[in-house]
Amino acid sequence: MSDKSTRRQFLQGCARAAGAAAVGAVALKLVKRADADKVWQLDPKLCSECGLCATRCVLKQSAVRAVNNFDECGYCRICPAYFDTTSEEKDDGTFTRLVCPRNAIRRKLVGKADPADPNNNYYEYTIDETRCNGCARCVERCQPNAGNGALHLQVRHDLCRDCNQCSIAAACPPAAFYRARLADAPAGYRRRGAAKKGAKA
Amino acid sequence: MARVTPSSTPTHPVLSPPSRWLLAVLCLVLVAALTRPVRAQFQQPTPGADDVGGKPTPTYPEPRGQVLRVLDMVLLAGGLGLSTWLVLKVRRRAWLIVASAAAVAYFGFYRGGCICPVGAGQNVALSLLDPTYTISIVITVFFLLPVALALFFGRIFCGAMCPLGALQDLLLIHPLRVPRWIDRPLRIVPWAYLLATVYFIAGGVAFHFAGRTFNGTVGRDFLICRFDPFVDLFRALNLRAAAGRWHELSGLWSGDGSWWHRLSSLWSGGWHRLSSLCSGLFEFTGPAWFWWVTGGLIALGLVIGRPYCRWLCPYGAILGLASRAANRSVTVQPRGQDCRHCGLCTPSCPFGAIDDCRASAARCLACARCFASCPMEKRRRRAG
Ligand code: SF4
Ligand code: SF4
Ligand code: SF4
Ligand code: SF4
Ligand code: SF4
Numbered sequence: 271m272s273d274k275s276t277r278r279q280f281l282q283g284c285a286r287a288a289g290a291a292a293v294g295a296v297a298l299k300l301v302k303r304a305d306a307d308k309v310w311q312l313d314p315k316l317c318s319e320c321g322l323c324a325t326r327c328v329l330k331q332s333a334v335r336a337v338n339n340f341d342e343c344g345y346c347r348i349c350p351a352y353f354d355t356t357s358e359e360k361d362d363g364t365f366t367r368l369v370c371p372r373n374a375i376r377r378k379l380v381g382k383a384d385p386a387d388p389n390n391n392y393y394e395y396t397i398d399e400t401r402c403n404g405c406a407r408c409v410e411r412c413q414p415n416a417g418n419g420a421l422h423l424q425v426r427h428d429l430c431r432d433c434n435q436c437s438i439a440a441a442c443p444p445a446a447f448y449r450a451r452l453a454d455a456p457a458g459y460r461r462r463g464a465a466k467k468g469a470k471a
Numbered sequence: 472m473a474r475v476t477p478s479s480t481p482t483h484p485v486l487s488p489p490s491r492w493l494l495a496v497l498c499l500v501l502v503a504a505l506t507r508p509v510r511a512q513f514q515q516p517t518p519g520a521d522d523v524g525g526k527p528t529p530t531y532p533e534p535r536g537q538v539l540r541v542l543d544m545v546l547l548a549g550g551l552g553l554s555t556w557l558v559l560k561v562r563r564r565a566w567l568i569v570a571s572a573a574a575v576a577y578f579g580f581y582r583g584g585c586i587c588p589v590g591a592g593q594n595v596a597l598s599l600l601d602p603t604y605t606i607s608i609v610i611t612v613f614f615l616l617p618v619a620l621a622l623f624f625g626r627i628f629c630g631a632m633c634p635l636g637a638l639q640d641l642l643l644i645h646p647l648r649v650p651r652w653i654d655r656p657l658r659i660v661p662w663a664y665l666l667a668t669v670y671f672i673a674g675g676v677a678f679h680f681a682g683r684t685f686n687g688t689v690g691r692d693f694l695i696c697r698f699d700p701f702v703d704l705f706r707a708l709n710l711r712a713a714a715g716r717w718h719e720l721s722g723l724w725s726g727d728g729s730w731w732h733r734l735s736s737l738w739s740g741g742w743h744r745l746s747s748l749c750s751g752l753f754e755f756t757g758p759a760w761f762w763w764v765t766g767g768l769i770a771l772g773l774v775i776g777r778p779y780c781r782w783l784c785p786y787g788a789i790l791g792l793a794s795r796a797a798n799r800s801v802t803v804q805p806r807g808q809d810c811r812h813c814g815l816c817t818p819s820c821p822f823g824a825i826d827d828c829r830a831s832a833a834r835c836l837a838c839a840r841c842f843a844s845c846p847m848e849k850r851r852r853r854a855g
Contacts, residue, residue, distance in 0.1 A: 293622070296595065299599065300599070300606065300611040304611065306537065307610075331754075338529060341526065382522075418515070433696065434696045435693035
């Protein structure tokens with residue numbers, strides 16, 4: 271073997287050792303401070319209902335949906351998140367226009383109906399997830415003091431493609447969209463006021 | 472109420488400060504009292520579960536489990552080991568095509584192109600620079616494993632396991648030769664891209680494209696992800712969404728009646744529902760203009776070998792650098808045999824990676840195409 275080729279091999283060996291050392295150093299440093307894998311989560315307590323969730327997600331119909339937390343919902347007859355209360359009022363006290371631009375909220379009379387005063391009746395509001403695209407308009411109208419703050423946005427993990435860099439997170443003004451630990455994700459960031467009331471599962 | 476006469480000046484306050492406060496409070500109370508009925512109309516205490524006949528529980532679909540993420544890592548490691556064996560020992564492209572298709576199917580379409588080793592470098596760089604940005608071991612391994620392998624065996628990862636590379640390679644139908652004067656300057660681009668990527672991660676540059684609002688937590692941009700030309704394609708096939716709509720398809724064959732009845736109803740209602748199912752299955756993602764980039768690169772890739780890998784991929788630049796140190800990288804002739812310098816192999820490489828009958832470790836994408844052109848290899852195969 272020629273001198274040139276042994277010299278080349280020697281240099282290659284040195285480079286290999288240096289490269290392996292670099293890889294090892296990076297591995298050591300990152301593995302030491304490694305965290306459990308994280309998923310993109312929306313913190314409803316921080317969300318300012320800006321509407322970017324609907325438009326920034328890489329999916330045509332965003333992976334974010336409005337969710338009704340029935341434990342906080344007032345079951346109101348005139349839900350300000352369902353009826354557009356700035357529109358013309360009908361004779362029965364409801365309104366001509368609805369808030370949701372995609373007609374994704376279902377309204378159903380539940381419980382015992384009071385024939386004397388319809389305002390005493392309870393209505394259940396559920397989100398049709400095939401229609402909702404997380405535009406946050408209903409969430410905005412449900413804010414206290416108009417509503418109870420039961421409606422909130424959340425990323426649906428069965429739809430989310432778990433992008434390396436979530437494009438909603440990159441745009442979210444109050445930074446309500448961030449990576450949370452997998453273990454915390456399902457329980458910790460569900461609803462408004464969850465921290466206050468304690469995890470009730 | 473005291474009236475302010477035109478002659479009064481600010482130096483003679485009509486009301487003394489305490490009474491002004493009182494007035495303000497009074498006004499507030501008045502406003503609150505007036506608005507209360509309006510508010511009360513909307514805001515109600517939540518009824519008991521009995522009042523409403525039981526409350527539904529809001530559902531929160533669980534994310535993909537940690538176990539499956541570790542499975543990704545295991546599959547990558549296994550796939551890399553397999554590719555190494557196929558390229559360096561078996562030396563036949565046929566099986567590598569199978570491996571490529573598997574990588575495109577799993578890491579590409581099934582996993583939606585995230586996370587891939589190409590993009591994982593951004594997370595690693597960010598985590599090195601910002602200790603608060605912690606990443607899982609899976610991401611670290613995804614980035615480091617192909618690099619570590621390249622230090623010894625060259626760019627094996629590029630051969631089949633990279634979903635981006637494998638997709639381009641599977642679509643390469645008729646490779647044309649790219650003149651050197653075009654190829655050489657373009658090879659600088661990946662390094663520029665790599666530098667820009669690190670800059671956008673490290674710099675905390677408050678710059679977002681297309682009028683994006685700048686977000687305080689993300690003074691950074693993942694360039695590789697943003698301009699990944701194939702990830703939109705991978706994400707387009709939304710298997711999970713399709714699985715959710717499976718009942719629609721199964722509904723097509725339901726119903727009673729004779730076979731003929733079923734068949735005719737399938738014919739009449741089927742197409743509509745099938746097309747709606749397909750439109751749910753293929754959900755094109757990303758901005759519209761980007762489809763021109765994706766489509767353009769794929770169209771170009773039909774006749775030019777892996778344009779993204781050769782002239783854009785920043786991870787390829789890292790792997791190429793690491794490969795320069797490799798001692799067991801691809802050799803066109805069977806290992807241990809001397810090259811006869813017949814020159815038959817040079818045009819067989821669709822990526823122009825063979826200089827003077829030697830595969831350049833930095834540019835060889837370990838595709839195993841050139842082996843078949845080597846007379847020495849033919850002899851080996853006949854003997855083996
Ligand atoms: S982008 Fe952020 S603030 Fe805007 S709706 Fe989504 S989570 Fe809320
Ligand atoms: S978030 Fe938007 S689309 Fe979804 S239910 Fe509310 S208003 Fe409708
Ligand atoms: S990670 Fe991707 S798919 Fe999920 S919410 Fe963000 S942009 Fe949408
Ligand atoms: S050059 Fe980049 S995109 Fe091409 S196969 Fe290698 S890592 Fe993948
Ligand atoms: S030299 Fe070219 S043809 Fe041979 S394995 Fe490498 S990339 Fe493929």
